[in-house]
Amino acid sequence: MEEINVKTAFITGVSGQDGAYLSKLLLMKGYRVIGITRSRHEENLENLKKLGIDNEVIIQECDLLDISSIISFINTYKPDEMYNLAAQSSVGLSFKQPIGTINFNIISVLNLLEAIRIIKPDVRLYQASSSEMYGKVSNLPVTINTPMHPLSPYAISKASAHWIVVNYRESYGLFACNGVLFNHESFLRSNGFFVKKVLQETVRNKDNSEWVLRVGSIDIKRDFGFSPNYVEAMWLMLQADNADDFIICSGKSITLRSIIEYVFEKLGVSKDKLVIDSDFMRPTDIEDIYGDNSPAKRILGWQYDLDFYQVLDILIEDELTLFTQNKSC
Missing domain, CATH: 3.90.25.10 (UDP-galactose 4-epimerase, domain 1)
Structure with missing residues (x-):
């Protein structure tokens, strides 16, 4: 009997809105999904429960500021794909906690990339970038090549992480992509937004x-969209022939x-x-x-017209x- 190759995906920040919808999408595609959280507290499973998939995702605790923990998980589960959605993602909070925001949002990404480079360089990585990186723009729509002028500690941290991903792709040949998602909503969105x-x-x-x-x-x-459709673009990025960065937005x-x-x-x-x-x-x-989503539609085949x-x-x-x-x- 022919053995079926089941892909394994890591999702950091699995307890959030996008983590839950991405988990559902990958499960529907036959993946084994490993959800990474800072804590296995019951509240962290709430969004997965709302989508009826809490018993299908393997939940593990991991400190993304500890590279040895990440290396251990890669050795144990040997993932094919990693989706890094974990971040201190509140712009408002980042003004109150700039050091913590910048430290976590940069070092966690660096640790993931370095662990992949050392242990399993064929892992495909998706990094959640943010439209906030572009900040004070002089020309619209925003494209992936628009100069960045971040206006908050959160935006600064995301811009730094974005370029770290580009550097690891260019320097070490890793399949690492940045998805620059503009605002996207759902009923799973946390209360602070x-x-x-x-x-x-x-x-x-x-x-x-x-x-x-x-x-x-x-x-x-602002440019707003719908989270269940946006996570499809994340998956499409890691199925492409070549690693690249894409703007994911509604276009207005x-x-x-x-x-x-x-x-x-x-x-x-x-x-x-x-x-x-x-x-x-x-x-x-x-x-x-607002952004230009035409490259994502043309190259990835992503569809969005809401x-x-x-x-x-x-x-x-x-x-x-x-x-x-x-x-x-």
């Missing part, structure tokens, strides 16, 4: 006469204000419930940013369902 905050607070309080939604700068524009931007107004209108909430609060303002911010208002319709329904379920528990 803007769209999730707007949806969650509005759904919970739409009938509360005393509630107001407090936000910072909302006339800035909308204001944060328009998102709030759309959600309010859909849920029957008055616009006077919106309050601009200086406490939520950042020291620096990007006024407008308008973000279509995505918001999905997210509103998901948030209403979650709220109803939580109330009945």
Whole structure:
């Protein structure tokens, strides 16, 4: 009987939104999925549980700041692919904790690459880069060659990690790719992110006469997409003939204000419930940013044509369902 070759994939940051959707995608494709977390605490499995795959992913603890732990895991599981989604990913928090953000987001990537180089150089690595790296751009749309001008400690750390990946690819011949994902949402998004905050607070309080939604700068524009579709691009990058870096985005931007107004209108909430609060303002911010996804579509065969208002319709329904379920528990 012919032996079936089952691919093994590591996913760091498996407990997050993208980690859960990527796990589901890889499981559907027949992979053995090893989920790497800092802690095996029950809360870290919540997103996997929501997708019904918590019993299918092998969860392991690993400190990505300890290269010996990474080497041990590579020796044990001999992965074919590694998806590094782990990071301190809050822009706002990075201003409060710049040293911790920069230290983890850079050293963890360096350790992964060095461990692959030493132990198993045929491993294919995907690194989660960020559109925040480009920051203050003079020309739109952003392409992979747009000069970077990061405006936060988080963005600086991601830009540094991005170039480390490029350097290991060029210097050591590793199959290492950067996926520059612009904002992408789902009902699994953690509470600290803007769209999730707007949806969650509005759904919970739409009938509360005393509630107001407090936000910072909302006339800035961002390129938003849908997480389940974006993780498909991650996988496609590691199936390509050649390692390269790609922008993954919707290709257009909308204001944060328009998102709030759309959600309010859909849920029957008055616009006077919106309050601009200086406490939520950042020291620096990007006024407008959107990317060019045509290389990903042309070279990888990635398909994406969702308008973000279509995505918001999905997210509103998901948030209403979650709220109803939580109330009945």
